[in-house]
Amino acid sequence: MKKWQREIACRFDGEGDATPAVPNAEAAAYEAAIRQLREGAKHALRRPEIADAQFPSFMEGIRESIEAPRRHHRGFWAVLSLSTAALLVALSAFLVFSSGPDKAVTTQVEAATTEIPGATVEKYTNEDGTAVVWVSTAQRDLL
Amino acid sequence: MSVTGVAILLVALVGGADQGFEQPVTISMVAVQATKENRPAGEKSFGAGLEAFRSSLEKLPFDTFKKVKSDKASAAPNKEARFPITARYTLSLTPLSKDTEGRVRVKVWVEEKVERDGKKVVRKAVDTTAALVPGEHLLLGGPSMDEGRLVIFIAVEK
Numbered sequence: 001m002k003k004w005q006r007e008i009a010c011r012f013d014g015e016g017d018a019t020p021a022v023p024n025a026e027a028a029a030y031e032a033a034i035r036q037l038r039e040g041a042k043h044a045l046r047r048p049e050i051a052d053a054q055f056p057s058f059m060e061g062i063r064e065s066i067e068a069p070r071r072h073h074r075g076f077w078a079v080l081s082l083s084t085a086a087l088l089v090a091l092s093a094f095l096v097f098s099s100g101p102d103k104a105v106t107t108q109v110e111a112a113t114t115e116i117p118g119a120t121v122e123k124y125t126n127e128d129g130t131a132v133v134w135v136s137t138a139q140r141d142l143l
Numbered sequence: 144m145s146v147t148g149v150a151i152l153l154v155a156l157v158g159g160a161d162q163g164f165e166q167p168v169t170i171s172m173v174a175v176q177a178t179k180e181n182r183p184a185g186e187k188s189f190g191a192g193l194e195a196f197r198s199s200l201e202k203l204p205f206d207t208f209k210k211v212k213s214d215k216a217s218a219a220p221n222k223e224a225r226f227p228i229t230a231r232y233t234l235s236l237t238p239l240s241k242d243t244e245g246r247v248r249v250k251v252w253v254e255e256k257v258e259r260d261g262k263k264v265v266r267k268a269v270d271t272t273a274a275l276v277p278g279e280h281l282l283l284g285g286p287s288m289d290e291g292r293l294v295i296f297i298a299v300e301k
Contacts, residue, residue, distance in 0.1 A: 105244045107279045112271040116255075116286070121269070126282075128198040133271050135285030 005030055012038075107131040164241040167219040168277075169300040170249075174212040174228045177205035177284070178291030196296055199282055205291065215300075231256050232268070232286065234295060239272075246274040247299045255286060268293075277301040 001009075008031050050058050109123040112133045119137040126132050175193065177200070182188065189197055190209040200208050211228060218224035218238050226234040232255055239248040255268040268286040275281055278301045284294035 105246065105276055107246070107273060107276045107281055109271060109273045109281070110248075112269065113267075114269055115266040116268055119285075121285075123271075126199060126202050128202070130199045130280055130282050131273065132199075132282045132284070133269060133273075134282075135269055137285060137287060 009034060109133055164220050164238070164247075167217045168238050168247055169215060170218050170224055170226075170236055170238075171215040171298050171300055172213065172226050172234055173210060173296045174232075174234070175200065175294040175296070176209045176211050176288050176291050177203055177294050178207045178209075178289075179205055180207040182206040196280070199280070199296070200294070203284070203294070207291075208294075211288075211293075228293070228295070229288070232288075232293060234297070236297065238299075242274060246276050248272065248274045249297075249299070251281070251283065251297060253283060253286060253293075253295065275299045 004027060008027055012031060012034050106125070106129065109131050112121045112123050114121050114135050116135065116137055119135050121133065121135050123131070123133050173192070173196065175190075175196070180188070186206065187201055188207045189200065192210045192213065193200065193208055212226075214226045216224050216226065218236060220238050220240070223235055223237045226236070228234055232253055235252050235254060237250045239250060241247050250272050252270040253268045254265050256263055256265055258264075269283050271283065273281055275298065277299045280296045280298045282294065282296055284292060286293045
């Protein structure tokens with residue numbers, strides 16, 4: 001920056017000598033350029049305002065943002081947490097129902113046959129809980 | 144806790160269906176002859192040593208019960224134990240495995256000696272596989288014995 005330009009800038013801001021150091025066309029153009037720059041800067045610093053005509057659109061935007069459903073994040077960790085919780089519930093249920101004192105363990109007949117010709121075999125549990133395998137034969141067995 | 148860890152734990156718990164079964168078990172048996180003696184209605188006779196089996200025997204369509212044989216023996220896993228009852232019948236039993244609920248799986252059969260075409264042969268009058276709760280009885284019955292029927296109680300002792 002030249003000395004005469006600095007003097008013009010100071011004078012424009014209200015500082016320094018009131019008389020132009022170099023009163024010519026070049027200085028006048030420079031001063032005009034500074035004025036235009038300062039006016040533009042003032043305009044840029046102006047705070048945004050919502051005019052009355054813009055307010056309905058502004059509120060409509062806010063309403064849409066509030067009412068819009070949230071995005072669901074079904075990521076890996078969410079699925080992992082759910083799986084772990086399900087497995088823990090299953091494990092707890094298994095331990096409770098497999099070792100509970102109320103579980104009835106009874107004698108169980110898996111299979112029953114006979115080689116007596118014409119005889120039949122039945123398996124059942126009688127009234128006192130005893131497992132029974134009974135062979136029914138004819139009065140005289142067939143040999 | 145990771146999913147893998149929980150899964151491994153579950154598999155380990157569910158997978159142990161048959162526990163290790165290496166020790167012999169003690170088997171007790173009581174053989175009974177059941178007959179119809181035409182006693183008055185509702186009257187039933189139980190011979191000595193059958194008190195523990197009365198509730199099971201009185202459900203059978205006979206009125207007289209007599210103990211024929213009682214015995215007890217140690218049976219090793221997958222080894223056959225034999226209990227001769229009479230000249231005609233022999234009880235055989237083989238422990239197979241033990242399940243997670245403490246039941247002992249056994250193969251049990253009653254051999255019967257009969258004559259067929261002039262030759263003595265052996266057949267299985269009863270052949271069964273069962274999972275026995277220690278202390279509970281399994282009743283095998285039905286084969287003819289003189290004028291009555293053979294009834295056998297088998298138990299794995301606790």
